[in-house]
Amino acid sequence: MNKKKKIIAIIILVSAVILSAFLALFSGSSDMSASETLSALAGNGEPTAIRIIWNIRMPRILAALIAGAGLSVSGLIMQSTLSNPMASPSTLGVSNAAVFGANLSIIAFAGGFLETGNNVKNYTAGINPFSTSLMAFLFSTLSIILILLLCRIRAFNREVVVLAGIAVGAIWTAATTVLQFYATDVGISAAVIWNFGDLSRATYTSDLIMAIVVLSGAVFFTLSSWKLNALLSGDAAAHSMGVNVNLLRSLCMLIASLITAVCVSFLGIIGFIGIIGPHIIKRLLGHDHRFSIPGSMLMGSLILILSDTFSRSMGNGSALPVGAITSLLGAPFFVAIIFSKRGTGHYD
Secondary structure, rough: OOOOHHHHHHHHHHHHHHHHHHOOOOOOOOEEEHHHHHHHOOOOOHHHHHHHHHHHHHHHHHHHHHHHHHHHHHHHHHHHOOOOOOOOOOOOOHHHHHHHHHHHHHHHOOOOOHHOOOOHHHHHOOOHHHHHHHHHHHHHHHHHHHHHHHHHHOOOOOOHHHHHHHHHHHHHHHHHHHHHHHHHHHHHHHHHHEEEEHHHHOOOOHHHHHHHHHHHHHHHHHOOOHHHHHHHOHHHHHHHHOOOHHHHHHHHHHHHHHHHHHHHHHOOOOHHHHOOOHHHOOOOOOOOOOHHHHHHHHHHHHHHHHHHHHHHHHHOOOOOOOOHHHHHHHHHHHHHHHHHHHOOOOOO
16 A cells, blocks of 8 residues: 555544444443433533433543553554564563452452451442552563563563563463462452453543553654664664664563553453454554554554444443453454464564
8 A cells, every 4th residue: 555545544544433432422221312412422411411421431432442542552563573463462461460460459458358358348348449450550560570671681582572471471370360269259259350351440530541651652652663664674674774673672562561551450451452453454554653553553442442332232231341342353363363374474
């Protein structure tokens, strides 16, 4: 595709995202009519309808747009820096570390066996959702730093990053299993529910924090797009163009992982967005990061907002976890990549 066609494709994606977000306002279990929804959106409807639109649906839609963009662009950057078409935000064990941090907060500090026992009322009174998100983020960050330090022991290359991520991720998973084994029924139930990718827990505060991190990361990636393009030609070619490959790879992996950590800490595990979005965009727009970065962000937002709208239409009054929907979509996509000829190459 030439430059003009790529710009047109991005404009179409922007229009699709805006339209999907608008249509998502009309989806929910409250059975509000279109006219009631529009009136509430303008602030002229019933107080209950206004609260539903502005306090429930709007933060949820914003969370889908922001987290979808962040997870998708993180997947794109990881695939570029690792030259691995199957790399995703879970490659470095970020999600595993976030799960452990959240489980530790819920089971040990905010509800489980140390404070509330099996008393559900005590658990409800004691839990602090922001402390859970903070613990998830802190352990995700710790995992990132640990992996980067392990990579510094040996030459920082793609294989070492992936193997270190798998090893550290397995450690976090084992620690989570041990923690859940000693949890009470209340603690383990709350921990398992947190693991579900759920946009209903989004607030304007969490949306603002995610937006700041995602947009800051996107600006850095965009400014580094020519370096990322050089990296696609191989480390030697990038070195010859004056690119510090190790520094670029470290910064990109760190920032992409931090974006993932923030999104996961607030919303839980939402899988495969970092696989589906970038691959669709690379097929449509190619690998030029000047276009694939904004394209991946828009595609991730579109996939997540459509998945969340679909999950709310299937729950019969209670929305299904959007993480289940994205996994159902992503698992066949992931298998298709594995068995496709394109998926077996270096990085096409």
